[in-house]
Amino acid sequence: MKPPPSLKKAMTPFPYSVERGAPLAEARQVMDQYRVRHLPVTEGHELVGIITDRDLRSALALPMNRRVVSNLTVKDLYVSDAYVVDLNEPIETVLLTMAARQIGSALVTRQGRLAGVFTAVDACRSFGEYIEETFPRPDGDEAA
Numbered sequence: 304m305k306p307p308p309s310l311k312k313a314m315t316p317f318p319y320s321v322e323r324g325a326p327l328a329e330a331r332q333v334m335d336q337y338r339v340r341h342l343p344v345t346e347g348h349e350l351v352g353i354i355t356d357r358d359l360r361s362a363l364a365l366p367m368n369r370r371v372v373s374n375l376t377v378k379d380l381y382v383s384d385a386y387v388v389d390l391n392e393p394i395e396t397v398l399l400t401m402a403a404r405q406i407g408s409a410l411v412t413r414q415g416r417l418a419g420v421f422t423a424v425d426a427c428r429s430f431g432e433y434i435e436e437t438f439p440r441p442d443g444d445e446a447a
Contacts, residue, residue: 313429314419353385
């Protein structure tokens with residue numbers, strides 16, 4: 304049987320990020336522009352956490368004064384205790400930890416530097432590809 308994919312193969316490499324002091328509008332713009340739902344947060348060149356599309360949507364949906372909303376920054380909303388794993392961590396460990404913690408992503412580092420993001424979407428895609436390759440469907444007409 305074929306081994307499962309590595310975290311390196313399954314993750315989204317070279318993710319976009321946003322500075323901790325950036326306005327929320329900038330985080331929203333990056334997410335919309337690159338169609339991502341998980342955005343690593345940095346301070347200088349150091350990884351400090353993550354902000355998600357859900358966090359932004361929830362905060363921006365609150366009935367607040369527009370001036371208050373426009374003054375919010377990523378620092379006001381990001382999660383500083385994000386799940387961070389090394390690139391060489393076994394994928395099954397990452398998957399089980401994400402399930403146990405009920406989270407949708409892991410920040411992947413290599414030698415302490417951000418290397419990628421592994422999301423629930425990445426997990427579904429990788430698992431689907433693994434099943435297709437490991438258990439190919441027989442040729443011919445198949446009943447739907």
